[in-house]
Amino acid sequence: MHRKTITHAMTRRTLLQTSAAAGVAAAGGLLAAPAIAQARSLKVGAYGGYFENSFKEHVYPEFTKATGIEVESVTQSDSTGWMLTMQQAKAAGIVPADVSLFTPFSLIKGSRIGDLYAPFDPERIPNLSNLDEKFLHRDEAGLTGVAAMSFFYSMVINTDEVERPESWAEFWDTGRFEASLGLPKGYNWFFLDIIAATFFDGAASFETREGIEALIAKAAEIRPNVGLWYGSESQMEQALKNYDVVAGEYFHDVTGLMAADGHPVASIFPKEGNPISHNSWTLSPLSEKSDEAHEFVNFSCDPATQAIMSRKIGTAPVVDPSLTDLSQEELDAVSGTPTITPAYEAYIDNESFIQEAWNKMVAGA
Template identity: 40%
Template sequence: MTVVITVCAAMLGLPFGFAAGELKVGVYGGYFKDSFDKHIFSDFTKETGIKIESVAEPTGEAWLVQLEQAARAGKAPADVSMMAQVAMLRGQRAKLWVPLDLNKIPNSKHLLPQFIHRYPDGQVDGIGAVAWYITLVSNTNVFKTAPASWADMWNPDKKNSLGLLALASNSFLLEITAKTFFGGYDILGSKEGILKVMNKLAELKSNVKLWYRDEGQFQQALQSGEIPMGQYYHDVAGLAAADGHPVRSTFPKEGGVNDSGSWAVSRASKKLEEALVFINYMSRPDIQAKLSRKVGTAPTVRRDATDLTDNEFASVSSDIEPIIPLYQIYTGELSDWVNQKWTEMVTK
């Protein structure tokens, strides 16, 4: 029996003498967490013996704050968390993330280079979990025709109809507005330019019914038609539509916003070995393809390493050039000023 266990452990990339334990994994709540629980975590446990306790993360910076506060007390609300890129960079400042040894994550060889996240000194602190798109979503009962452009949100017939992400650093509405109305991102290179973009965004105020921090709150309102349009995650909207809800996700002509989450391990975690096994498992091309099929996310590994068909890949991604977040705006020297002006001019 010992021989069998040792062979299985070697096949899975488990360290010699590894004793399967438990791992707390933070993922975004709602449909996303439900899909991971159903399609991913249970199979991981069957294969490795490591039990997963999934933890629903709030969107935005709230989870990062919780992790930082807990780490100062030597505690980890989750051992491994799926972190957005702005939160990854902010966590770096506090050295919140444990450096990861790529030799213990052999499947990292399949990842696209941009999905290996590093500290300034080159140490790896995050591994690409999933990529996703923020798109323009609408209720098909209320709006029979799909919107073609992000500019549709500014139309007078959208008064009191929109649900938008509440933070500059997770809505990326500055980038959306810059590409839609100002010909690209160059205008965001100065305070004066950012203020021009915010003034354009301020024109949206009468059309916004909800600046949301809770994905579930907007999702329910979108499905019921109470808030029939807004920005949301393409993968989650697709899951809702597959469940029969009157929801559509549209890649506008300016592109969807392409963002991603990284697996990161809190320095307070005592489960680094289990975390590395988990991250290695999640980096397998077949698991990334499964995520695309079951959760609706875009793969972080090379497409040619997966067996996704053209149609399957198209359902989670788009050939339209994406809007790329300018993360430095939200983490650099202008970040406090941007957040202050965002509140004063856009969401207040």
Template identity: 35%
Template sequence: MIKRPLSRRRLISRSGPLLAAGLATPAVLRRAWADEPLRVSSYAGIFEDTLKLEVYPVFTQATGIQIASVAQPDGDSWFQKLHDEVENGPLSVDVTMCGWQSATEWGSIFGPLDTSKIKNADNVSDHLIHQNSDGKTDAIAVMAWYLTFVTNIDSVPQAPTSWADAWDEKFSEQLGWDGDINSSYLIDIVAHTFFDGTASMASHDDLNKCMAKAAELKDNVKIWWNDEADFERRFEGIEVWGGGFYNDAIQTAIKEGFPFRSTFPKEGGVIGFGSWAVLQGSKAGDQAAEFINFCIDPATQGMISRQLGTAPVVAREKTDLTDAEFALVSSDIPPIVPNFSVYENESGWIARRWQKYLLSVA
């Protein structure tokens, strides 16, 4: 999955109380629920704070279901903890946030979702719905974010139009890029920009061709960063003119006065997303289904986008986002969807080969 370092969440500013007058809220039929709250974990920091303060109260008001919010650390250690709880008990959460890769790697700890109780799942694109090895839905995306081509408008007066522009010699030693080939999805960018898309990632030969092309960026990349805060600091200090980075973070920096732009290239931005999954053994399956259904309701999607700067996971016309609001968080250009199965099966080999390409001994 696209990484979710928590440093990025510090850039997100809240846009005001979610219960502002006139703001649409989903129509939900209230019913009697047990007094025990639904325990929901999400990424720690402003991300979890915003959901806890602005979104969960709306759900409780609409349904009567209380939410106990849990701060979730980044990385596999969280899912290992949940695995141990599923195996040995007791569970500390009922619903957790995960990415596609986490849902795949740790799928044994998630229970199948009863989609008959999650009617709004019909609004969500298939590539945002994860299925387990038995073909049953076990995670549904609730918010999306995009990796885009970001540039400093003072240094780069003309906006790029394609990912291919990153290879232009005008960017010699002026770009910053994620150095982790398995999370930067640079291979996917190359495949969709210079070759035949996902079909160009089907074999080792295909992947070698993509990595060879990606390695041609070496002359233009000044820093291969491992920490998002490092790129942010250098970009703000004009040490680099741009690179591949996250649209929501850059949009917030723009609001703070930085001379940046975020461009969705014609090939598409690279989509990442956070999904809700329910732990095996949770006794709150019905409440969890109600919660997930609420979160992917088109009205809620508009709320979440405004609060977190993330992209909706339902079609824009189903939300109440204005054109201007939608343009800040998403694009009508179809996204590049990472070839997750390749990274699941080949991440070690890809990482080793990429290091050889960077050292020019492939």
């Protein structure tokens, strides 16, 4: 995820351990202290800020209520940085988090590195049947990633300034959008996938260097209409609020929050669709909490949990929405159709080439 320091708080488990130790010391060794059952716990990584706080407030307590397993929340960095952290931790024999979140990019890269993720046992996750196969990551080790939530990179417009487009192709119309679009500066925000779905053969366009070059060339044609190549979410948010741009590519859920705050913006699902991405739970190969981790992932795959995430965190469900009790209005706030699935493998196989070509295009070189 392109969104989101580790803080240490005294958890209930730590408090129980500390209290037990104090009790033994007070006894002065005269009597053997009765055995105290070890509280079950799990360290779960999540991107920081509002995202992690929402999990701590709305998701983890429900999991503990259902299973008795306490969750120690671990603030993790962006997916790429956290993969490096986990790689270094594994080499040092440390487990920063038993369960962590990773994007498809990091899942694929981690699988290629090898031994970075322990496989889940599908038989121990009965709710796995609620997920489509596209939300499950499998490699030589087995099932190493189970989607936690999804989100959309969406077409957004200022409703005061722009009539609803029916296609992404309309963004190339200089008569309507000259110097008024906001597009991501990064190559891996899936604008190339939008171009592939709109003007070419979808994911097949990424299969050759020539195909990728054609996508970049089409992207170059939109440059006169771009008023902002943004490097952070906050840049685009402010540009929309200030009317510096009137349309572009942005997050569906954040746009919905802006609209709820009274800003004249809307997220549109044009006929080609919007790119969908997701974050997946992974298990550290050094974790001694496999049982708890499987219970947690199974809880996450429960439609009721997915509904909580949609309502409280603003993410889209990775289960069939009909299995949840989300109203159509609630579902529309976090999701939509049709969808575009990014060509993840192609981005990784051609990472340097795509990044260099994209950056040259953005710079006008």
